[in-house]
Amino acid sequence: MADKNNIPQFVNSDSFMADKNYVKWLSDLKKRFRMSQLKAAVTVNTEMLKFYWSLGEDICEKQKQYKWGAKIIDRLSLDMRSEFPQSEGFSRANLYHIKRWFTFYSSQIEFVYQAGRQLQKVDNANTPVPEILLCVPWRHQTVIVSKCATINAALFYLNKVVENNMSRTELEHVVEA
Structure with a gap:
């Protein structure tokens, strides 16, 4: 049953x-169901970002506290992928992205707050997360953090993604230009 030009298509022809x-x-x-699907996806993204924020903080703190080197990320990746084989978020590369993302924004948290951005408390994290980060999908975040040298540039692109509902491909093109 597909919508063509907003004309409902029916399974059976009857009265x-x-x-x-x-x-x-x-x-x-149909419209309400699509909106529910979109809201569910946004909620899942927000919760995963909160988890990644707390995980990034944990990695930084544990490495500092126990003087663990970079190998801890390899070990953590193996252990988490073993426990959650269907989840894609625990690759070695993604754990490095998580740590880098947390470090990038948390080191400038006061600036982000002063720039008029609200902060949100996250369970299992001492450092609040800038709310704007919770509005942008994870893969967009990795592009922004890997391409931006300053917090101002990152905030600019975060705002662009939110304002223009940009896809990751569009974001990559804009950042490259």
Whole structure:
């Protein structure tokens, strides 16, 4: 059942097709369902970003506290992928991205706050996360942090993503230009 030009498509042809009230209700249900799917995806993204923020803080603190070197990220990657084989977020490369992301923004947290950005407390983290980070998908975040040398540049691109609802490909093109 596919929408073509907003005209509802029906599985079976019967008397309901002629009922304008049914057609309107069906159209409304489809829109509501799509909005629910979008809201669910945004909620999942937000919660994963909060987890990544606390994980980044944990990695930094544990390496400092126990004087663990870079090998701890390799070990953590192996252990977490073993426990959660269906999850893609625990590759060695992604754990480095998480640490770098946390370090980049947390080192400038006061500046971010003074720039008019709200901070949000995250469970299992001492450092609050800038709320704007929770509005941008993870892969966008990795592009921004890897390409921006300053917090001002990063905030600029974060705002662009939010304002223009940019895809990652669009973001990459804009950052490269």
